[in-house]
Amino acid sequence: MYCVGKEKMTDLKNSTELDPTLSYPYKYRAVALAEEKKIGAAISKINKIIGFKVTPDCLELRAWFSIVQEDYDGALRDVRALLTLEPNYMMFHGKMHGDHLVELLRPHVLQWSQADCWMHLYDRWSSIDDIGSLSVVHHMLENDPGKSLLRFRQSLLLLRLNCQKAAMRSLRFARNHSSTEHERLVYEGWILYDTGHREEALAKAEESISIQRSFEAFFLKAYALADSSLDPKSSVYVIQLLEEALRCPSDGLRKGQALNNLGSVYVDCDKLDLVADCYMSALNIKHTRAHQGLARVYHLKNQRKAAYDEMTKLIEKAQNNASAYEKRSEYCDRDMAKSDLSMATQLDPLRTYPYRYRAAGGKDCLMDQRVLQ
Helix, strand or coil: CCCHHHHHHHHHHHHHHHCCCCCHHHHHHHHHHHHHHCHHHHHHHHHHHCCCCCCCHHHHHHHHHHHHCCCCCHHHHHHHHHHHHCCCCCCCCCCCEHHHHHHHHHHHHCCCCCCHHHHHHHHHHHHHCCCCCCCHHHHHHHCCCCCHHHHHHHHHHHHHHHHHHHHHHHHHHHCCCCCHHHHHHHHHHHHHHHHCHHHHHHHHHHHHHHCCCCCCCCHHHHHHCCCCCCCCCHHHHHHHHHHHHHCCCCCHHHHHHHHHHHHHHHCCCCCCHHHHHHHHHHHHHCCCCHHHHHHHHHCCCCCCCHHHHHHHHHHHHHCCHHHHHHHHHHCCCCHHHHHHHHHHHHHCCCCHHHHHHHCCCCCCHHHHHHHCC
């Protein structure tokens, strides 16, 4: 803050090495590039922190860069996402409400019907584009603000982005605007589960099922039961619950998750003859994360090359793929594993496994030593 030029850039570089979660150095470097008319490079720079730490100020900055490039779709995506995080966010140094910028940008993009929105949500959810998915849900909620199902989906996306406070706000909104008693009980169950009250969450799921059998009630009950050390009898029960969930009406986004979870339980029960079909069914409805489960199956069958290839497919499809690089490192030789873990650290320096792996390998890595300290 008290120097300029090369000395300032050196200090900012060192600050990022010491603490990669600090957003100011990324923002400063991005703005410096933008001032040199290098807008693409500026966006790439701010993308580095958005990839592992999503904050309204960084999304706002990227939105302004997109406007300069006349990428109004990208700008609108980021403004909608930041308004999901902070509904009352004031942009442009507190001079403009985010909703007003949405209104200004809307005439410059294609208008979507609700059916178009579902199609785009499906595509973005499948490509693990959480910010894009949040933007689509925000758009859908403009047309149907009391839709509890959309608020629930919103909460799931926010949890994936580690935005717990915003996720709980969306989940409470879903509960408060539920149109039926059995739906309200499910959302209350998730609130209890996410706040550490597992037994109470199970009770809510059972009460909801007693009123009406639904996908979400069975899924909640299975999820809460699976979140413990399962004995063989409990595992069989979780399988039955997930199978019941899959028999109930729902969309591909949620059924893909249920199939993926079912595959994980099958693996734990050593039912490898059933697992592959389960994951393939999930992939057939574009649940991209099932590639990771299928890779695990290949690994258990000693088909390491097939496991590696399956994780490569996930990396190619996923917008957020740091965890996929980390997981793929388990299915290749040492040099390739180090390369994958290096990429995982570049994409998300908060992931601890790559540091532990390198430290255990005796590598003299300054960053690794800092993490261990």
